[in-house]
Amino acid sequence: xxxxxxxxxxxxxxxxxxxxxxxxxxxxxxxxxxxxxxxxxxxxxxxxxxxxxxxxxxxxxxxxxxxxxxxxxxxxxxxxxxxxxxxxxxxxxxxxxxxxxxxxxxxxxxxxxxxxxxxxxxxxxxxxxxxxxxxxxxxxxxxxxxxxxxxxxxxxxxxxxxxxxxxxxx
Amino acid sequence: xxxxxxxxxxxxxxxxxxxxxxxxxxxxxxxxxxxxxxxxxxxxxxxxxxxxxxxxxxxxxxxxxxxxxxxxxxxxxxxxxxxxxxxxxxxxxxxxxxxxxxxxxxxxxxxxxxxxxxxxxxxxxxxxxxxxxxxxxxxxxxxxxxxxxxxxxxxxxxxxxxxxxxxxxxxxxxxxxxxxxxxxxxxxxxxxxxxxxxxxxxxxxxxxxxxxxxxxxxxxxxxxxxxxxxxxxxxxxxxxxxxxxxxxxxxxxxxxxxxxxxxxxxxxxxxxxxxxxxxxxxxxxxxxxxxxxxxxxxxxxxxxxxxxxxxxxxxxxxxxxxxxxxxxxxxxxxxxxxxxxxxxxxxxxxxxxxxxxxxxxxxxxxxxxxxxxxxxxxxxxxxxxxxxxxxxxxxxxxxxxxxx
Numbered sequence: 401x402x403x404x405x406x407x408x409x410x411x412x413x414x415x416x417x418x419x420x421x422x423x424x425x426x427x428x429x430x431x432x433x434x435x436x437x438x439x440x441x442x443x444x445x446x447x448x449x450x451x452x453x454x455x456x457x458x459x460x461x462x463x464x465x466x467x468x469x470x471x472x473x474x475x476x477x478x479x480x481x482x483x484x485x486x487x488x489x490x491x492x493x494x495x496x497x498x499x500x501x502x503x504x505x506x507x508x509x510x511x512x513x514x515x516x517x518x519x520x521x522x523x524x525x526x527x528x529x530x531x532x533x534x535x536x537x538x539x540x541x542x543x544x545x546x547x548x549x550x551x552x553x554x555x556x557x558x559x560x561x562x563x564x565x566x567x568x569x570x
Numbered sequence: 571x572x573x574x575x576x577x578x579x580x581x582x583x584x585x586x587x588x589x590x591x592x593x594x595x596x597x598x599x600x601x602x603x604x605x606x607x608x609x610x611x612x613x614x615x616x617x618x619x620x621x622x623x624x625x626x627x628x629x630x631x632x633x634x635x636x637x638x639x640x641x642x643x644x645x646x647x648x649x650x651x652x653x654x655x656x657x658x659x660x661x662x663x664x665x666x667x668x669x670x671x672x673x674x675x676x677x678x679x680x681x682x683x684x685x686x687x688x689x690x691x692x693x694x695x696x697x698x699x700x701x702x703x704x705x706x707x708x709x710x711x712x713x714x715x716x717x718x719x720x721x722x723x724x725x726x727x728x729x730x731x732x733x734x735x736x737x738x739x740x741x742x743x744x745x746x747x748x749x750x751x752x753x754x755x756x757x758x759x760x761x762x763x764x765x766x767x768x769x770x771x772x773x774x775x776x777x778x779x780x781x782x783x784x785x786x787x788x789x790x791x792x793x794x795x796x797x798x799x800x801x802x803x804x805x806x807x808x809x810x811x812x813x814x815x816x817x818x819x820x821x822x823x824x825x826x827x828x829x830x831x832x833x834x835x836x837x838x839x840x841x842x843x844x845x846x847x848x849x850x851x852x853x854x855x856x857x858x859x860x861x862x863x864x865x866x867x868x869x870x871x872x873x874x875x876x877x878x879x880x881x882x883x884x885x886x887x888x889x890x891x892x893x894x895x896x897x898x899x900x901x902x903x904x905x906x907x908x909x910x911x912x913x914x915x916x917x918x919x920x921x922x923x924x925x926x927x928x929x930x931x932x933x934x935x936x937x938x939x940x941x942x943x944x945x946x947x948x949x950x951x952x953x954x955x956x957x958x959x960x961x962x963x964x965x966x967x968x969x970x971x972x973x974x
Contacts, residue, residue: 463860502731503728519867520942521947534885536737
């Protein structure tokens, strides 16, 4: 094979390879985007929770973006916490009800005032702090906004932003 | 145009166009298998047959299954189980097949470990086999999602959460895998695609590779004996069948395989017809509910040992331990530093290593099923630590091993 023939073939090979790689990268990007959550899923709106009927030490579980949300009205003698949601004179524990270990839903034990996860034995106190077992962090607080006696989940109000800035939730 | 003679038979006609005679020699009549083997050498063909049965039963389930979170549960538990003629048969065959395929995979793997069938030219057999184990695990997991019961949903939740990488908190990646904040419709349809198309395609490709890697080094034998295949093949072909150490794969070895398969399928269909609940978790007969975790979550029996390695540690350490446990068996041919290809019983300390590993895997399996409380936590932790201690010990004890 002549020198110029080899040069031309190398050029053709590199040109073909280059364009194929470009197309391949484009296809990979399209594939990645096809696996993304759909806009309709992402826009899954806001949930409004009416707190006026809440009873002390009784756990309410609401649903927001497919996830369970714990709303627990604290009794007067339960320890106050920086992460409590204060509405009027009442304190509430509000969190995403998924264990921070691997996402099971802990059950609330009203006598012991703890959340107990059945999957791997993790425990959280009534303020959502991990107290035993594998959970590495407290139950997360969902974005919320206090609106009179109502709680809007999904919207970040000033109280939530304060918690976020203080690093009390992620 | 190549020159073709007129063919005198269908066989000759095919041979001219496809070289079927050569193919038959390479893959059957002159594919030499050692005589000195036992029934454990039949597990490969037992697995191939089980995969065939899973494929056939899967095709019939596929005709009525609906990959939609609103319809999936009823399409399985109502339509297939009560309306479709013999639908229950396909479902129970598919469920029992999925469970037994892992039993046979584990026997197949442990046979390979016991007889040292992963070294001296056989490394690729081991690696492609481990690739098959991972692909079958993914296939089993994705299939477990499809009935969309409580165990499907929560197994999907827990396993996809593993990809958050613990303290890395890569929830974006988890949501990307799911296509949703929680397992939902997008999640179900993409795992359906994986289960019925992409993963079976990968499995078929790996099976072809696995068979291919076996052809040149040949099957190991009970004593790990090395001999000249060409010489013994000539003896066999010359009619000195008794003196020869080999037999052809087909029809001689295959007839042994078929006998073992016969025994295996008695067990298989006994389970299908009389003990099908063995592969049907009662909790999965409740439809998926994202607001209610079942009281006790555990995987199918074949994942319990690695699940138990995840459990006793803190979150990050548990994830690292789990990740290592998933891939450490790939490294076996390279961590075993001994040149001996021989049964474990003749390999000194390795004999104890092998049986300790078997016992440890069984203990981990039992602990994975028991609730995470009290003494079970301690035993689980010890067994998990023992698993890693054994892997750390392996290169040392095999280095010390005397050459046979």
